[in-house]
Amino acid sequence: MFRLFFFSLFVVIPGVLAAQNAALRGVVTDGADQPLPGVHVLLPALDRAATTDNDGAFFFEGLPARSVLLRSSHLGYAMNEQRVELTPGVTRQLRIHLREAVIDLGMVSITGTRGADLLRNTPQPVSVIGAEHLLRRVTVSVPDALAAEPGIALVRDGMWGTDVSIRGLSRSNVVTLVDGARIETATAHAAGLSMIDLTDVDRIEVIRGPASSLYGSGATGGVVNIVTRAGGYTDGLYFGGALSSSYASVNRGSAGALTLDMADRWWYAHAHGMLRSAVDAETPNGTLSDSRFHDRNMSFSAGLRPYRSHEVRLRYQRFHAQDVGIPGGSSFPASASARYPDEDRELITAEYATGPLGTHVSNLTLRYLRQSIGRNVEIVPNDKVTLRPSADHEMDALQLQNTWLFGGHRIIAGADAWARRYSGIRLRELHASSTTIADLPLPDASFRSIGAFLQDEWTLLDGRMRLSLGGRVDQIHVENEEGYDLVYIDSDGQRNDSPPGRALRWTAEESDEISWSMHAGALYHLTDALSLTLNASRAFRAPSLEERYQYIELGDALWLGDEDLAAERGSMFDFGMRLHGSRVSIRANTFLRLMSDLVVDERMSDTLYMKTNIGEARLYGAELTGEYSPFDAAVLYATASFVRGQDTKNDIDLPQMPPLSVRLGFRMPIGEFLYADVSLDAAADQDAVAAGEDRTPGYALYSLHMRSTQLRFAGVGIQFFAGVENMFDRPWRRHLSTLRGLLRDEPGRNFTVRLRMLW
Template sequence: MKNLYRPILLLALITIGLIGLTVPPVLAQTASVEGTVRDPAGKPLAGVNVALPDLRKGTSTNADGTYRITDLPAGSHAITYSFVGYNTHTLQLSLDDGEVQTLDVTLTRETLQTETVTVTGTPYESDPLTTPADVDVLTGDTKFSRQQTSLGASLDELAGVSTISTGSQTGKPVIRGLSGSRVRVLDDGTAMDYQQYGVRHGPNVDPFTSERIEVVRGAASVQYGSDALGGAVNVISNALPDATDEAPFLQGETLGEFSSNNDELVGGVHLNGAVNRWGFTGTIIRRTAGNMTAPDVPTFRESDDTSAPKFSGELDHTDYDQLNGSLGIGYQTGIGQLSAEYTRWQNEHNFLLPNGRGLGQNLENNTLQIEGDLDLGHDFTLSPQLTYSTNLRQSNPGGDQAEPRSGLPDDGYAHLDVLLDSYTARTELKHPGLGSFSGMLGLEYKYQDQETRGAEPLVPSAKIHNIAAFVFEQAELDNLTLSFGARFDARNQQAQPHPDLNLPDYNAGETDEVLDQSFFEFSGSLGATYQFTKQLAIAANIGRGFRAPSLFNLHADGVHGGIAAYQRGNPYLDSEYSLSTDFSLRWRSNKVQARATVYRNAIDNYMFLVNTGEFADPDNEGPPILEFVQGDARLVGGNADISARLLPWLQLSGTFETVKGENVEDDISEIDDLPLLPPTRLSGKVSIIRSSLGQAENLFLSLGVQYTSSKEAAGRYEPFWQFGNSPEFSDFGVASTDAYTLFNATLGSDIPLWNRPVSLQLSANNLLNTAYRDFLDTYKGYALSPGRDIRLRIKIPFPVL
């Protein structure tokens, strides 16, 4: 951490500068909110989560249903009440200095999740119905039901969101047809880097360690810079509790899961508590799984059908072992909250290669985040944040044995070994109304130090500096909401020479100038929402995003074992620029929630990896060579979702999504389609609900069906195109996929224990054990997608003191 002084110094300077801009003196936070939370029968509810998302403060109700949150700044804040089996309730809280406001709340039995707030893609906490950005929030019971091992799989049911999967442990989100380095994954608003250029490189995130996950569709570069031109996923940690002027408390919950498909066992514990002004949260979770199982069908050797899978049934070398956790601590000062959180994620797993052998990997992420939310008085809030993270990626070609993870070393460097240290200093100043507008000003500095180790470099060692300034404003004008934002980034990338990467490639005429490259980028957004009635709103957005070429895009030169290809960069690539527009119609009531969106995204200088038709071995053997080129591209699509409570015991829901991506650059190739686009998908679900049966509460039975259309591979642009398209590359496999239909079912209930609900769920995915290939499953070239999976899940809340 020898370079940590740079962002610390810059954070101090920009924080002092922003404080100087505010002018008003710092005032103590003296407001409070208190009250009682009850069920419809008037019975107090214990353990209800009460939170102020924009301040990241919260508490839980006591055994008598009471709560109290102190040291709040004056101004307007959203406050949410969430509890298992009940609708999340959101109120707008308006506080004066020194005010103690009483808010008694009655929670209703869960029908639809109709009230929540978002803090992503907006300058301050907002209602997703009226914010111009197209946002989804995953929290509470919905998050519990949908969260999986990977982040991508946890979001896959959202309309317009898909996942690129490699077994159940790896899933990276796809938003409106864009993924990887075009979708920014955030850790509490700070960009997370995980070598995301790789098709099989998923975000190093365990959904269990977060309180909520927010998804922004469309360009989000104004707030989050490069790589957010397609959207953003913000993983938000648990709010820190507060026991000022209250008795100390400690409570928690345990999670247990079993999945039949790969014998996955999951055990996790979450604790939170507070003593006076000190609060803490802690989470630890262990996931261990054997090999994945696909439907047992004849292989291509057994059937003489070259489109049949090479492997079926139990797929060797698809096991994994994860140990993840987080620890946060905070202190409520007289002017706001200071907090620190440490998060660790580790996944040791195998990939099944086309030759049947295993590729072992060890992936680690460590993040330390220190931040504050400080009330400067007169509705000014300053939020400085300092983040240090390390990302380690180790990979070894392995043998036929799955343990120890196909040959990972106990010490020393792996065959491919990359360590990335990232330091981010970010400060946001939220200001009150300037005329009709209120919003934020922000400064951000990021320094990255990448060290490439091991025998297989793939990408060079390098240092990256990025400094940015941004503004994001929003106005509420009766039924009309307007937002606009602007951002400027200055980025410098300094790669180190590496002879094994031909860097620089003097034989090709390159000079040392390719090692040091700078990019100066502008991004902006403009959005509007008009609310016709309390239930109906329309929204429109236009945004300009950008993506600077990564070290991988510019300088890759080597075998990437995870995708069985030799990848070659291009040091003369320019930044990508996107101009995205969307229009949505939204409806939200107690019984019906619906949304339909159409969008268009034009991207200049879109970077393609194209199969050159050559091999890494001069004797036309070994992996194919993929090389970066770029040209203009266009994506057009739409998505829709609806949930309707037709009767007290009957709920219907469904989603639809489609996207078409085109290469509009005539000079690149005759191929029109873009790679890694999800097929058109239509899903529906019927849920039968009963409020109680004996001791059981909130019973439900859901039956779902999902239809996915066929999808043609984008020719030489498509990863794993070599399977099934040319005998010279492979004598088996497919790159395109057929249409298929899957059936799913879930049975769930809550059972009271210690005056708190124990949640039980039994689910079946791919209920009929259908043999199919998901187009975005990276095993599709030589194996089927997972077969039937029966999953049992239990969550037990408990009080400690």
């Protein structure tokens, strides 16, 4: 039924496919004339993109016969732009050289703002981490990789289980996408961002601010858009691959990954596998119990072009973790043990895409996604009882998007619909009496969202000003089944499904609401190097299933949801300045976020926390990123970020606000083949805390990382990476890991090494 409604949102797209038989192929190399893999090659006017393979090659087919702009970009390199004349029936051949950029010039393509564009031309504040940067450090999860970015703080529930906070908002306020699929799972101890294989990630884009007008409910804090690697078409049979291995001393963590790629003119296939294992981590205060993990991932993607600019793409991902420890703390006795016996994430994606349809429609994409996440937890507070919560999270999504070109306007229109279904149970095993008591942490429930969006981008004043205006409307439907405080009691193998004294905890209910969101952005180039940005947005978020219904016991503490929570609404204003010169690069932003009915955990007593709406809240802060090259390829760099959150109605601080943080560093080449990077990561004391929240002392950590250039032997590229983190083995603690007392010790000195081979 909802699919019929989904398609009824659109009129029939006019236009007949014109003859498109021009082709373009090329090779991208670096300054040493070595093939450069992972380069993003874009035809902006056609919204066609490709990524170079391990030989630096790319290939486009089914292009219209016309003059087009070709843009090649890669993190760490200066962008190359050139105009190419395409001729019917002719394959143009190009050889493109990218010179290494000593400092960040913002010349990298992004897609998280719905349309492919250059980072420096996007009004919104966006951070991008590319595959090459991910290789330089041996990190456990996506949040670990993002922790150094301004405005982004790591939320740690364990060594493996992590999340991110963007400008003071996290978990339910941040939408996480993996190849377009939302990671919809529990919002507490979820570890959703830990079930991503970083060795198969092409790039991570983070929108630091509300994006509800693009992605719907939940994006009030921002969006983490994870794009995994995929194959690409070639003009002849191609076979390539990559092999990598890494080691981290702090937890004796070892990992290995293998990638295989095959392609031809009409098809491509990409296969990847990863295996990883780690024991309990060492801290300056001793071994951190229950911090071990073991996981593996397999993924496959394929593309088929049945006719020129028409394409069918398939993706499959399966991530499995087992025996993952959850460190103890104040929530459990010192002797307690907690772990995930196993967690699974499975994603299936089917996508159909076309090139130009007529004169004004440059592309159309239709995508179906199905994702399932299974979570099992085991908590042993003492030798008398074992708790076993488990849950399944199923999600289906359908997305349609197309791009229209009218004069200087690029209009991105589309609709999406997704539905999440939850079912779970919690078992309490009493060993002395051989009794199992089953209850529900949440009732079986579902969350459905249907929305349509429209975004217009255009330029004025001979290209010096760029404007963006967008909005969307969503219909949200939430329903739950009735649930009892006791499901059954099993004693000595005798199960009773109607135990005496059980009571109805949740009645069956459903609710509907309509929401709207919008944003406006402007970027003005004062000079070729200096530009100003201004963004304003109105965001919306419906409370998640966990926030509405949760009934979670952690040690002696109880965490409750509230079925009557109101939806969060907020407005955000962001002002930025960007300077990109030949030797200096500066990006600065200041923001103000005004929110009503913000959902937080309110401390009702020493043992009771409850989800509640704060009437009015204000969050404000600033971010700074700077790079300066005093000579040759040497670079001094710095980042800083600050955020403050206040409950303006009660004039108190909001919980879980990250402290002022700073990163300072210096990187430079050593000889012809090595690069060194020395950095200082520091945070101030966090004394602006809410009632019941611990204050956290500041810290300063020194790290050294080194990498080689890619060395080629007999057609095989080899690259080395090594580093030492927390060089002086100082004890420290992240503030966003202390609210529940789950983690009070961060890793100590850590030696890392990685080897990668390409062919």
